[in-house]
Amino acid sequence: EDKFYIVKVSMDGVTIEDAPAEIIGGCGNYKAIEILNAKYGPKVGIALAGPAGEYRLAAANISVKDPESNIRSLGRGGLGAVLGSKKVKAVIIDDAGAPASVPVANPEAFKAAAKVFAKAMLDHPVTGQALPNYGTDVLVNILNEAGGLPTRNFTTGRNDWANNVGGETMNANITARGGDGKVAHGCHAGCIIRCSQWYPDKDGKYITSGFEYETAWGLGADACITDLDECAYIDRAMDDVGVDSIETSVAIATAMEGGLLPWGDGKAALKLVEEMAIPTPLARILASGTAIVGKTCGLFRVPIVKDQAIPAYDPRSVKGIGLTYATTPMGADHTAGYTIATNILKVGGYVDPLQKEGQIELSRNLQIATAAVDSTGMCIFVAFPVLDIPEAFMALIDMINARYGYSLTPDDVTELGKSVLKVERGFNKKAGFTNLDDRLPEFFEEEAIAPHNAIWDFTPEEIDKVMDF
Amino acid sequence: EDKFYIVKVSMDGVTIEDAPAEIIGGCGNYKAIEILNAKYGPKVGIALAGPAGEYRLAAANISVKDPESNIRSLGRGGLGAVLGSKKVKAVIIDDAGAPASVPVANPEAFKAAAKVFAKAMLDHPVTGQALPNYGTDVLVNILNEAGGLPTRNFTTGRNDWANNVGGETMNANITARGGDGKVAHGCHAGCIIRCSQWYPDKDGKYITSGFEYETAWGLGADACITDLDECAYIDRAMDDVGVDSIETSVAIATAMEGGLLPWGDGKAALKLVEEMAIPTPLARILASGTAIVGKTCGLFRVPIVKDQAIPAYDPRSVKGIGLTYATTPMGADHTAGYTIATNILKVGGYVDPLQKEGQIELSRNLQIATAAVDSTGMCIFVAFPVLDIPEAFMALIDMINARYGYSLTPDDVTELGKSVLKVERGFNKKAGFTNLDDRLPEFFEEEAIAPHNAIWDFTPEEIDKVMDF
Numbered sequence: 008e009d010k011f012y013i014v015k016v017s018m019d020g021v022t023i024e025d026a027p028a029e030i031i032g033g034c035g036n037y038k039a040i041e042i043l044n045a046k047y048g049p050k051v052g053i054a055l056a057g058p059a060g061e062y063r064l065a066a067a068n069i070s071v072k073d074p075e076s077n078i079r080s081l082g083r084g085g086l087g088a089v090l091g092s093k094k095v096k097a098v099i100i101d102d103a104g105a106p107a108s109v110p111v112a113n114p115e116a117f118k119a120a121a122k123v124f125a126k127a128m129l130d131h132p133v134t135g136q137a138l139p140n141y142g143t144d145v146l147v148n149i150l151n152e153a154g155g156l157p158t159r160n161f162t163t164g165r166n167d168w169a170n171n172v173g174g175e176t177m178n179a180n181i182t183a184r185g186g187d188g189k190v191a192h193g194c195h196a197g198c199i200i201r202c203s204q205w206y207p208d209k210d211g212k213y214i215t216s217g218f219e220y221e222t223a224w225g226l227g228a229d230a231c232i233t234d235l236d237e238c239a240y241i242d243r244a245m246d247d248v249g250v251d252s253i254e255t256s257v258a259i260a261t262a263m264e265g266g267l268l269p270w271g272d273g274k275a276a277l278k279l280v281e282e283m284a285i286p287t288p289l290a291r292i293l294a295s296g297t298a299i300v301g302k303t304c305g306l307f308r309v310p311i312v313k314d315q316a317i318p319a320y321d322p323r324s325v326k327g328i329g330l331t332y333a334t335t336p337m338g339a340d341h342t343a344g345y346t347i348a349t350n351i352l353k354v355g356g357y358v359d360p361l362q363k364e365g366q367i368e369l370s371r372n373l374q375i376a377t378a379a380v381d382s383t384g385m386c387i388f389v390a391f392p393v394l395d396i397p398e399a400f401m402a403l404i405d406m407i408n409a410r411y412g413y414s415l416t417p418d419d420v421t422e423l424g425k426s427v428l429k430v431e432r433g434f435n436k437k438a439g440f441t442n443l444d445d446r447l448p449e450f451f452e453e454e455a456i457a458p459h460n461a462i463w464d465f466t467p468e469e470i471d472k473v474m475d476f
Numbered sequence: 477e478d479k480f481y482i483v484k485v486s487m488d489g490v491t492i493e494d495a496p497a498e499i500i501g502g503c504g505n506y507k508a509i510e511i512l513n514a515k516y517g518p519k520v521g522i523a524l525a526g527p528a529g530e531y532r533l534a535a536a537n538i539s540v541k542d543p544e545s546n547i548r549s550l551g552r553g554g555l556g557a558v559l560g561s562k563k564v565k566a567v568i569i570d571d572a573g574a575p576a577s578v579p580v581a582n583p584e585a586f587k588a589a590a591k592v593f594a595k596a597m598l599d600h601p602v603t604g605q606a607l608p609n610y611g612t613d614v615l616v617n618i619l620n621e622a623g624g625l626p627t628r629n630f631t632t633g634r635n636d637w638a639n640n641v642g643g644e645t646m647n648a649n650i651t652a653r654g655g656d657g658k659v660a661h662g663c664h665a666g667c668i669i670r671c672s673q674w675y676p677d678k679d680g681k682y683i684t685s686g687f688e689y690e691t692a693w694g695l696g697a698d699a700c701i702t703d704l705d706e707c708a709y710i711d712r713a714m715d716d717v718g719v720d721s722i723e724t725s726v727a728i729a730t731a732m733e734g735g736l737l738p739w740g741d742g743k744a745a746l747k748l749v750e751e752m753a754i755p756t757p758l759a760r761i762l763a764s765g766t767a768i769v770g771k772t773c774g775l776f777r778v779p780i781v782k783d784q785a786i787p788a789y790d791p792r793s794v795k796g797i798g799l800t801y802a803t804t805p806m807g808a809d810h811t812a813g814y815t816i817a818t819n820i821l822k823v824g825g826y827v828d829p830l831q832k833e834g835q836i837e838l839s840r841n842l843q844i845a846t847a848a849v850d851s852t853g854m855c856i857f858v859a860f861p862v863l864d865i866p867e868a869f870m871a872l873i874d875m876i877n878a879r880y881g882y883s884l885t886p887d888d889v890t891e892l893g894k895s896v897l898k899v900e901r902g903f904n905k906k907a908g909f910t911n912l913d914d915r916l917p918e919f920f921e922e923e924a925i926a927p928h929n930a931i932w933d934f935t936p937e938e939i940d941k942v943m944d945f
Contacts, residue, residue, distance in 0.1 A: 062773075062774050063773075063774025063775075064772070064774055065771065088774060091774065092774070092776070267757070287757070288736070288756070288757040288758035288760075288761060288772075289757035291757075291761065291772040291773070292757060292760065292761065292772060295771050295772045299768060299771055299772060302534065302764050302768055303533070303757075303760040303761060303764045303768060304531075304532075304760070305531050305532025305533055305557060305560065305561070306532075307561070437912075438912075439910055439912035439913060441908055441910060443906075443907070443908035444908060
């Protein structure tokens with residue numbers, strides 16, 4: 008049946024209601040949030056599946072209302088399709104009547120640790136300066152300089168237009184255009200990093216927010232759409248239809264290689280993303296993700312692991328991240344063991360991105376640590392100060408201990424991370440995955456990439472060592 | 477590059493030539509064979525990739541010229557896409573100057589065995605009567621009667637229009653229409669079964685040949701296209717564009733479930749198959765096969781094993797074939813262990829199709845025997861007399877022994893079959909398949925099928941016994 012439901016969580020419990028007809032069957036997420044705000048009140052939390060999720064297409068994400076009723080995304084893994092398959096259009100969370108705070112076992116200790124932690128965030132150059140000023144898009148010029156910015160479907164690691172779509176240009180446009188534009192916008196109340204922004208058009212009118220590096224890379228470098236405004240409109244359209252901006256951007260670039268649309272054609276790409284609300288057959292292909300684009304175009308060069316798109320860091324010229332792509336249980340997830348920190352940003356030490364030495368341990372240790380940090384509900388960006396500033400790491404553990412009355416040690420955190428990864432890999436094994444799924448596509452082994460003439464040269468045995476703990 | 481090549485095999489050796497430009501990029505196979513006949517002479521053998529193969533789409537087959545320059549197909553497994561990926565448009569085999577016969581070690585013994593073998597073919601009711609008169613399409617009414625004719629994407633095992641698309645109707649139309657129509661046509665010189673036919677239009681003009689049960693089933697029952705002429709035009713179009721008629725017919729039915737075209741709309745289906753020569757985005761989806769249709773429509777009910785479409789016999793009401801679908805190395809290949817012979821046609825004994833008892837041994841033994849018979853180059857249909865007539869089985873072995881001067885015994889044949897299956901499964905294992913890939917889609921376990929209220933109820937452990945030898 009075509010009926011969809013709303014799951015409402017409040018102090019009265021959980022209720023299931025019919026979804027309003029006007030938000031079903033193609034309604035964009037911006038409009039749907041407006042309608043749900045009107046119905047349930049402007050203060051409720053909303054997580055919803057967009058049209059792509061309703062159609063159960065694999066690039067569908069879950070869209071989450073931010074403080075200004077714009078959109079943040081639970082992007083990867085096709086969660087929107089899961090919601091759609093359960094016929095859940097949206098989850099509404101209404102905290103009316105809820106206590107002002109969760110109980111904290113040791114409030115003084117919590118406050119003290121939080122203060123140390125917050126100071127570390129502000130002191131660290133990545134979280135204190137780079138991210139608030141330029142957003143994650145600060146990475147475009149850095150990766151281009153490093154020769155690790157995959158361009159034109161991973162055929163080169165550097166291009167001559169990167170700055171057009173980089174964080175410095177984003178900052179300059181926002182600043183010059185004024186109006187709705189905001190640098191350093193927090194995606195949730197109380198955020199002290201504020202890596203988000205409001206990116207406006209030439210007249211200062213809001214286009215999109217949370218306009219991330221991976222999106223600007225995917226469209227701006229990998230798909231050769233060299234105009235940041237065109238990329239911004241596509242980013243907005245992806246949020247509106249509810250598809251992951253990494254999966255979809257890489258799918259667009261792969262479709263360009265397959266001849267489905269011209270290289271660099273931002274207008275054609277925008278139209279295709281908008282058509283995902285219908286969806287047209289071509290939009291179905293793209294919203295099904297990069298793997299399906301590869302199949303329907305009969306391509307060999309398809310940048311995926313476990314059928315999920317490889318993001319914005321070339322694994323040949325930043326070798327540590329290649330090991331994370333290959334071995335992370337969800338496939339090609341850079342955030343699962345973000346070796347860019349150490350390979351490129353020299354956070355937590357330095358491991359030469361072009362050499363194999365040290366990468367196995369780096370990817371393994373970061374994946375273990377990240378699985379633990381992810382379990383706390385902390386933003387992944389806390390990892391920068393946590394890796395560099397010993398007090399920040401201890402403050403994180405102290406906050407958990409103070410909140411729950413625990414007495415965790417750093418070793419416990421490592422064990423937590425390991426146990427999470429083992430559960431995830433155990434799930435994969437039961438679903439039929441083997442170590443042969445922990446591999447990059449063959450073309451990375453066959454095509455050296457400019458400017459470093461770098462190749463993917465880890466053996467299967469070496470790759471399998473990453474998760475051998 | 478877009479260039480394609482011809483591989484020519486003759487007494488002078490193997491040469492590689494540019495393919496004529498006019499047969500590339502959308503030229504149908506009927507026309508391409510005409511052009512290649514004109515260029516290389518009417519007597520050469522031709523195996524070619526159609527447009528779908530050039531585009532490397534997974535349903536692409538290899539089309540083979542028959543004695544009248546019509547088309548037979550190496551249908552399943554996407555071989556046309558393999559040819560296309562190698563940039564081989566066609567293989568030409570020119571036997572000019574070749575000896576009249578291959579050497580035979582013991583000509584008298586060969587002739588004697590061949591005579592016994594041929595007599596068995598003609599004596600057996602399936603190969604001597606049913607197949608020449610009604611083609612493989614004789615099975616429509618038989619399977620419908622048995623409640624094993626999957627209809628409307630496997631939602632029921634019997635329908636009330638089956639006879640419209642069955643072998644009796646095919647025979648009656650051919651006979652009544654005359655003209656080009658032929659009952660009992662051999663697809664190669666010297667065939668004594670002659671299960672093929674020329675199916676003409678109402679004016680007696682040739683539409684298609686080798687119009688098989690699985691195609692008439694896929695279109696006529698599974699996709700509810702209840703008119704045999706409409707099915708015939710689609711069959712011709714599939715041959716012309718070079719796609720497997722099983723994969724494509726099931727993809728069409730699955731696309732109907734996904735809402736991409738209306739149930740039973742033969743004209744829309746024909747147009748879509750014709751569009752595979754371009755290909756339009758929707759045609760790309762269908763020519764990529766049933767698994768991709770399922771993904772792009774977000775469907776749960778997708779009848780595939782190892783991403784290949786399940787053909788014309790419902791595994792719930794003909795349980796033996798379900799075990800073959802699940803465990804055959806290429807996935808859902810009914811011919812790999814055709815339990816229909818014993819479950820339905822009572823050839824080689826009888827095992828009740830609705831009971832689990834005896835099915836594991838039946839599927840295992842037939843898969844072993846078939847792997848051996850396939851290795852001889854014999855048509856699969858020799859299995860009917862071979863299973864029922866002891867002299868036919870011995871005559872088959874005697875022919876091989878006489879041809880090569882071997883002294884094989886029946887036990888050697890069994891060992892040959894086992895060794896073939898072990899090689900195939902070894903390949904799959906190295907390609908990342910596990911026993912978890914030897915499973916039917918979940919919906920067969922969840923939806924009982926009319927008229928017998930039959931369900932797929934083999935446990936994983938039972939399924940794994942099939943290949944445990």
